[in-house]
Amino acid sequence: MTGWLENALSDVAADATALRTVFPAVGRRVGRGPSDVPGRTVDDVARVRLLEAAPGAAAELPGLYRYGDAAEKRAVLYGLSVVDTGDAGVELVADALRTNDTRLVTAAMGEYAATHLEDAAYRHGVLKCVFMGIPLAEVAGLDRRTDGELLCMLRSFAAERAAAGREIPADLRTLLNEQDA
């Protein structure tokens, strides 16, 4: 099946619109198991390679996202870090952050979001991850983008959990302790 991927790579290199029919087929062609890249599956990795190989992929990303299933959308979100879309990807990240799909929310909070999201959107993205149980280690840019307001929101979240007798995620506790130290 790697033969299929090589062919697909040359197809999209010749014409980026080939992504429209290649993208949905990736899972059944290359598989969906874990890959060498932590947290990503074989099809995630193959789709990002296809995006990298296609000159003009930036123009295709909104359509690939709109008509994509969850796996395709996830790959587009990962792809934002390797395809230069300027600010055009912010809308896609915002859409993913409105969902309740942990896979999409996780992929949305990658390096692209860390660089391009405005403060308010970035803070809410982080808070949503914590709320949904997504490990903070998956969120890009925390070291440079954590500000007083985000800490305040996270503390308030922790206080709410404590008051309800519910668990506070260990990584959040660690982050808050580090900030207090």
Add this chain to the structure above:
Amino acid sequence: MRIFDPHIHMSSRTTDDYAAMHAAGVRALVEPAFWLGQPRTSVGSFTDYFDALVGWEPFRASQFGIAHHCTIALNPKEANDPRCVPVLELLPRYLEKDGVVAVGEIGYDSMTAEEDKAFAAQLALAIDHDLPALVHTPHRDKAAGTERSIAVVRESGIAPERVVLDHLNELTVRMVKESGCWLGFSIYPDTKMDEDRMVAILREHGTERVLVNSAADWGKSDPLKTRKTGDAMLAAGFSEDDVDQVLWRNPVAFYGQSGRLALESDPAAAEFAGNSILRGARK
């Protein structure tokens, strides 16, 4: 009795139906894209529907141990509405999705020039995407419509064994059988075809290349008609193997030509995009 319903519009059905179908033996189904009671007025209405056919509905079915697949197309009736026709340009994206096992329902409603165009264009798409085709035969002027459908199929160059002509009756069965296409029958409470007439057709024409479906949708219909036909076959002296051929092996063979049938449903995921089918707290 294991049952594969090759044509049922589950988007219009309830979770009670899914539970009853599973209890009756249904383990797999195909949901063809079709018109709704309320006409669509935009391409966006189609794409949201297609998204549900490859997304939410398979998830819902999986919660009841049923493997859900679908067919994607611009249906014949809405092929007459210029506001809907541009969806044809988006079909190639959907025809490559995992759960899509055919192009359909295509064919004729009123046999207009617009329907001719959409029908031929979508048979070409079936060839391009290496998919079988599901052809709806019209409810009015059925014999003439079926004859014309066979001619269009022949002209398109698609192999007849990759095409099913659906909603057949006593007057159209023979010409379709002779065409080499598959024969689809929709068993309805009052119209189209009932289980006893179906048994008589099977007696006369045999069980080969025959698909029996409930075609249950938003109208008066019964999602258990497949099971009832199986029972009627047994009562009429057909063997369990005959029933298995018609209700399971035939649809598996027909849609299996897509290479995309996945017959183990995966109920493991309790949520789809963060939503479950449960309402309120679990007991």
